[in-house]
Amino acid sequence: MEALARRLVPDAMWAAAGPLLPDRRPRPQGGGRAAADARAVLVAVVYVVTSGCAWQHLPPSFGVSVPTAHRWFTRWTGADLWRNLCEATSHDPALADWTRAIQECAARRVHT
Secondary structure, eight states: OHHHHHHHSOHHHHHHHGGGSOOOOOOTTOOSOOOOOHHHHHHHHHHHHHHOOOGGGOOGGGSOOHHHHHHHHHHHHHTTHHHHHHHHTTTSHHHHHHHHHHHHHHHHHHTO
């Protein structure tokens, strides 16, 4: 699983994505579970949008629940993460191609 995660979200992509992620929303009621690991969620989201699988078929081996992955995808899409990530990785041709593919897949996911 670790090898797949590193292919889906290489270290250079994560380094570019980290600062672009919107801040986590505070829980007004306090308490609750600790927030999910952002990189694990990004890996799960990238898997779903690029593989074309349905959200409910996200394998549990990703360690992220379906509602969490979908909720974060929606929030990140609203924050224009995919376009910003493309711009942030444009200096690296291989990474730029991958992030552009992710952006295109995410756009199709939003509009279907």
